[in-house]
Amino acid sequence: ETRHLTPQERVARGKAARADVPRSSHAEFVPPPKRTDPVEIIERQSATRVPELVPIRYSRMSEAPFRFYRGAASIMAADLAETPRSGFRVQCCGDAHMLNFRLLASPERRLMFDLNDFDETLPGPWEWDVKRLSASLVIAGRANGFDDAERARIVSSTVRSYREAMIRFAGTGNLDVWYAKIDADLLESLLASRLHGTKRGQKNLTRAMAKARTRDSLQAFDKLTETVDGRPRIAADPPLLVPAGDLLPDVERSALERQFRGLVERYGRTLASDRRTLLADYRLADVARKVVGVGSVGTRCWIFLLLGRDDQDPLFLQAKEADVSVLAAHVGTSRYPNQGERVVSGQRLMQATSDIFLGWERVEGIDGKQRDFYVRQLRDWKGIAMPERMRPRDMQAFGQLCGVTLARAHARSGDRIAIAAYLGGGDSFDRALTTFAEAYADQNERDHQALIDAVRAGRLPAEELPAA
Structure with missing residues (x-):
């Protein structure tokens, strides 16, 4: 077991790896001669998704190179x-682009900054997450008109932020790594130092944090529900939000409610006992299918309205289909037989603190097929970055924050001492990834254009819809 080597032995392993894989080699990105058609990869993914929702996915991915990139994790993994x-x-x-770093709530009701999308999580090379983050920043920067420098x-x-954070974590004890987190106070101080006290940056951060705190079940309740027969x-809001009764009109409401109530009860068994008790205090009131994100469009996603003390005490849960990770074909399959459990286990391992209602379940659909799902709260103080509003200094500060956060997530599961020794105190790896990110952004633009061409040629169906 390599993690039980001495720190000196782990440092030696990290430095030795430089001989076989020089840090400068990470600058390389040359598409292989037999590279799979990116549109074919997207089509293969769509084959298992809800057919009537697939055109929405193509429309969203067609809008801009960055929206394409968000849905192209499978292409980049290859x-x-x-x-x-x-x-x-x-x-x-597995999908560490910049918009998957965001504000969210801890169980103690503290506002945190952390990774928040783990659909593709799997053990694999640490470099892949750093490269996906780096390329996303270039793509967003190009969209904003930022120059090469x-x-x-x-x-x-x-x-550099990732590398220096990993070096700091390498010098700390295991518990210190595990307890490390970025809460609201630390977030403000970190960004204040990186934004050099600019009033605009501070104002935007304060506004984003205040807005995140309003995004909860009560806000979703006001936005997503109506009163019918006093309930x-x-x-x-078809096709983006469709109540289960409208989707399955031939199935009696009572039968539908039994099926979904059973799903909620069974999923509850994957929660800690105290949280299972809390969940049992709620009753299921309604269910609907929801279209989410860009890359996830077409996967099966249900939202559950549960009511607690009375009809004004809501809890919204989201059950999202979990398929095999896009990394699996390249790094090996998950040790978890349930893909929902894979997602949940990866999330708990990488996040500093996770949603108290995070769990999983396997469900047999009306088509007789079994599918895996993971469940979490629909909204719990979630706040997402808006790169189109960022100036270069803002994006640089945000990127540094993402780098620290990703290093902390990786340090919890990998050999942080060996990785830190491999990275070293110089900027060789930093410069290599700057080159890689530009090259991959070029490839992403070519792939985005290939999707547009496929839509225009009628190879792929697409429909115009408002942006997600």
């Missing part, structure tokens, strides 16, 4: 499999 790797594995997010500063600062029901 590309990353051809790039150098140092040999040290961590629990990977500005984008280079953003990426190199982000990677709260989820309001239809």
Whole structure:
């Protein structure tokens, strides 16, 4: 077991890896001659999704290179499999682009900054998450019109932040790593130092934090429900939000309610006993299918309206389909037979603190097929970055914050001492990823254009809808 080697032995392993995989080699990205058609990869994913929702996915991915990138984790995983790797594995997010770092609530009702999307999580090379984050910053920077030098500063600062944080974690004890987190107070102080006290940056942060605190079940209740026959029901907004009764009109409401109530009860068994008791104090009031995100469009996603003390005490849960990780074909399958459990276990391992209602379940659908789901609160103080509003300095500060957060997530599961020794005190890896990120942003633009061409040629169906 390598983690039980001495620190000196782990440092030696990290430094030795440089001989086989020089840090400068991570700058490389050359599409292989037999690279799989990116549109074909997207089509394969769509084959298992809800057919009437697939055109929405293509529409959203067609809108801009960054929206394409958000839905192209499978394409990038195949590309990353051809790039150098140092040999040290961590629990990977699998989709660590910049918009998957966001504000969320801790069980203690503290506002936190952390990773928040683990659909693709799996043990794999730590470099892959750093590269996906770096390329996302270049793509967002290009969309904002940032010049080459500005984008280079953003990426190199982000990677340096990751590297220096990993070196700090390498020098601390295991419990210190486990308890490390970025809460609201630390977030404000970190960004204040990186934004050099600019009033605009501080004002935007204060506004984002205040808005995040309003995004909870009560806000969702006001926005997503209506009163029908004196009872709260989820309001239809097809095709983005469709009550289960409208989707399955031939199934009696009582039968539907029994099926979904059973799902909630069974999923509750995956929670800690105290949280299972809390869940049991709620009753299921309504269910609807919801379209979410960009890359996830077409996967089966249900939202559950539960009521507690009375009809004004709501809890919204989201049950999202979990398929095999896009990394699995390149790093091996998960040790968890249930893909929902894979997602939940990865999330608990990488996040500093996780949703108290996070759990999983396997469900047999009306088509007779079994599917895995993970369940969490629909909204719990979630706040997402808006890169289109960022100036270069803002994005640089945000990227540094993401770098620290990703390093902390990786340090919990991987050999942080070996990775830190591999990275070293110089900027070789920082410069390499600056080159890689630009090259991959070029590839992403070509792939985005290929999708647009496929839609225009009629190969893929798409429909115009408002942005997600």
